Amino acid sequence: MLEYSDGLPLAVVEAKRSRRDPAAGFEQVKRYAALLDVPFAYTTNGTKTLEIDSCTGLTTEITEFPAPEDLWTRYCATRGLNEDFQTALASAPFNHNVRNWDNTPKEPRYYQRNAINRAVQAIAQGERRVLLVLATGTGKTLVASQIVAKLWNASWPGDRRPRVLYLADRNILVDQPKDDYFERMFGEAVHKLTRGVALTSRNIYFALYQSLTRGGDAEDLYQQFDRDFFDVIVVDECHRGSATEGSQWREVLDHFHSAIQLGLTATPISKRDADTYGYFGDPIYEYTLAQGIQDGFLAPYRVRNVRLDLDLFGWRPSEGQLDMYGREIPDELYGPREFERIVAVLDRTDAAARYLTEYLHKTNRMAKTIVFCQTKDHALRMVQALHNANADLVRQYGNSYVCRITSDDGDAGRERLGEFRDDSTQIPTIAVTARLLSTGVDIPTVRNIVIFRVIRSMPEFKQTIGRGTRLSPETDKYAFDIIDFVEATRLFYDPDFDGPPIRRLRDETDDEGNIVTTIAEDLTDPDPDPDSDAAAEPEPEYEEQDRGGLPPTIVTDPDEIDDIRAQGSTYYVDDVPVTVFGTAMYVTETDGSGTRLRLVSIEQYIRGRLRELDLSPHQLLTQWAQTESRKELRDRLDEFGITPADLGELTGRPDADTIDLLIYIGWDLPVLSRSERALRFKLRHRNFLESFADDAREVLDRVLEQYSTRGAEELDVQALRSPAYADLGTVVELASRFGGGAGLRSAIDALGVQLYEAS
Structure with missing residues (x-):
């Protein structure tokens, strides 16, 4: 790769042996150039060299490589960088103050470098709204910090440093980038805004929307800043509150309308009143979950669909049946969509807790696990059920083995979250939440994502499973499992699962047929749930400043909890037997294009991998028989993510040899026990x-x-x-x-x- 300056590649070279025709690398180097986002590619055998210019479409045989300045001039012309400020900004260096665990500089990966350079060049060209779409776990914070670093290191107009505002709606989305990246890069230039008087002597500000807008009778904090005070605003998780037209949070962005606004998200949305694309425009760079898994930067996952009989067949109260608090339950047939919102069947939560406990017994009882429940009260009952199902570990670790982390848990919940994120301890092991942990919480050690809340929103689904996609090599976490009780993973089967939402633009006309307005219709959720959280304001954060000055609501007295439930609108029902009706196991793999993920059954997946081995059953047995060749075959199975435990569970024959189970699945031959x-x-x-x-x-x-x-x-x-x-x-x-x-x-x-x- 030919770099003009730190982190700015201009071209890629494929070198072939001198006896080979350089044309053999033609398609290969074109793929590299597209991957690395460079306009020039060269394939050479040392004697003959071909130049491929993607901007002109010409392939030319050249006698020598262009000089760096010549190639830089051509590069700037292709990217529309014509002025000194533009070229200086594009070629500005990275900041290397953020270090890895071994004290080496934390260098951007290839796709992060692409996103950084694309954003900086768009800003240099005068773009005021810039959108980057990067899958959860791919390092949006590093991208944002290095974009700011390039702006910082260039000569900003007016011979001063740029003034930057980093906006988010949760403390963890503000504190983690501030502490781990920006303060290490920019030191005392960084400041976090809280309620009070606006401080104008710093350059890089961090703030919650809630801090800027909840001023009561006083002037909102954001209004104390001049409209043109900030040069750049970084909008983290820009698919959330700020995406909604007319919202209080959108007013902040509108106030600083003249600033360059950089939107970061893994899940852009496109709805009638909340359109990420409508505000920021089309993304200038995208990096998908499928690409991250294929590149080895994100963890692949398996899915266990678990069906409870109550969810499958529904539940209907008997005539005049009363709930636990003496209220008559309306005579309706209730299913997963109504459970916990209208009717809470206590045994349903107990059955899920028992299944999860049995699963952890089979795998690893100390594996970090997040359980997503329907409501905060549902989360509390899940904690109680898991305590009862894991009494031995609760006795050993106290109440720390399982914990609830919701906005109602105040400082105690925030401390638990800090402990849960700490990769040096296994306690707490299971975190139970409603929605609080679905966005922006970086917990690489999470091995199990349990979905027990109905999800119909594609962005919420992607954010939820994204809690497990981060790799953690230091703790040997290279994959994770999704346990789905509510068929949320049906969204995997949406052909656009790993792409941006489909949008349909509908023109509305007046009586004379003139177009009055154009409306973006959302096609990803044809049957929206009116009570879905997807359209609601994000769950509030812990700190008092985010709750309008009110202290967190923490109720621990069982009698008081019963009083609150009795006054609520949900009917609570006990003594309804619930059992696991069935389970199915799936894995993810990329489709033929290599850019989208799809779910396939474990059986389909194993048959596909066996075909890749290109061995007959007899050849497999022969290779398995010898110690050394058996080890080689085991290594291949490990690469495929196929384990003896999975094979035993899948076939119901844990007493059989791994090789016999493989042959049974691949060729349907009889199984022998060991x-x-x-x-x-x-x-x-x-x-x-x-x-x-x-x-x-x-x-x-x-x-x-x-x-x-x-x-x-x-x-x-x-x-x-x-x-x-x-x-x-x-x-x-x-x-x-x-x-x-x-x-x-x-x-x-x-x-x-x-x-x-x-x-």
């Missing part, structure tokens, strides 16, 4: 066992016993170090029964080969 395979081996290959001395055969018999119990990992010399062989002696002593280590390895390998012949 003990059946071991018995067949003893019957068919008795001569093999009898060829060893009694003391050596004792070891092989123990290996077969362990194989029957635990699986193919026992067919390895290293397994003889386990306590199961302690009564027979050390590995060295066991090897002596076979004439040494080579004899032991040879005997176990031969046993494996003949074991897998016994099909």
Whole structure:
């Protein structure tokens, strides 16, 4: 890659061996150029060089590479950078003060660099509204901070530093970028605005909309600033409150209308009264969830659809039935859409808590998990149900194993959130919320996302699952699971799941047929829920300044909770038996284009991966039989994300060998249990066992016993170090029964080969 200045690539070069025709790299280098967002590409074998200019469409054979200044001049012409200020801004360097854990500079990834350069060049060209769409977990904060750094490092008009306002609607969306990025980059130039008198002596300001607009009878804080005070406004999560026309938060942006406004979001929206595109325009750069997973920057995920019988068949009260508080329940058939909003069936929450607990028992009880519930009260009951289902861990860790984090939990909830985000501790393990954790909370260690609230909004769905997409290599988290009780993951099947919302523009005309106005209609939610949170104001934050000065509402007395519930509009019902009706497992994979994600069943996925191996059942068995080749095959299965536990659960045969389950799924051949395979081996290959001395055969018999119990990992010399062989002696002593280590390895390998012949 040919860089003109720090982080500003102009061209990419594909170098072929001298004996090859450089034309062999033609399509390859064009793909690289598109990926790296550069207009010039070169393919060469050292003697012959082809230049591909995407702006002119010409491919030319050249005798030498252009000089840097020549290529820079051509680059500026293609990007419309004609003035000194524009070129200086485009070529300004990054800020390297933010460091990684090993003290190396935190360098932008290729797509972040693309987004930064696109935004800076748009600003240089005079664009006043700029939109970047980057999938959750791809580092929008780093992008925003480096955009500001380039503006800071360039010569801003008026020979001063630019004045920047970073806007969001939750404290965590303000404090994390301020503390982790901007203060490290710009030091004392950074200031967070709270209620009071406007401070005008800094350059980079952070603020909540709530702090700027909730002034009571006094003048709103934002109005204390001149309309042209800020040069740039960064609008984080710009699909939220500020996207709505006529909202109080939109008034802030309108007040600073002359400022450059940079919108950042993973989920733009397009509705009649809230249109991200209508305000900011089309995005100048997009990076999707599918691209992030394919590139290895985001965690892939599996989906478990869990159906409760009550949700599947619905529930209807008997005639005149009263709820727990003596109120007659209206005679209707209730389903998932009504549960928790109109009728709360307590056993439904208990059944979900039991399933989640069983799942964690099978996987990892200390895996960080977020449970999204319908309401704050529903979240409280889920915490109680999980406490009851995990009494042993609650006794061990107190009430910290499971916690509720909602806006009603005040400072205590905020402290719990800080503890939950801390990757150095496993406690709290399960965080239960309604909507508070669905946006902007960076928790890379989350391994399970549990959806127990009805979601019909595509932006809310993407934001919710986005809580798990961050990788955490330091804690060995490279994937995550979604447990869906309410069919929210049906949105995966929307062909536009990983693209921007579809918009349809409808013209309204007067009686004479003249177009009066054009309205953007939202096509992603054809049956909107009138009570959906998607159109509501975001859930308020913790601090008093965000709640109009009112203290947080925290109710802990059970009698007081019952009083509040009895006065509410939701009917509470107990003693309705609820069971898990069925489960289905899915994984995500990219489609043929490689740009969109789709859900496929585990069976479909495994069959596809087996086809990639291009091995027959017999060849698979042969490769599985030998220790070294079995390890290679295991490594391939790990790459595919296929685990023995998943295969056992999927087929209902945890007693079978991994290889037998693969062959069953791939070719529908009969399944042998491990003990059946071991018995067949003893019957068919008795001569093999009898060829060893009694003391050596004792070891092989123990290996077969362990194989029957635990699986193919026992067919390895290293397994003889386990306590199961302690009564027979050390590995060295066991090897002596076979004439040494080579004899032991040879005997176990031969046993494996003949074991897998016994099909």
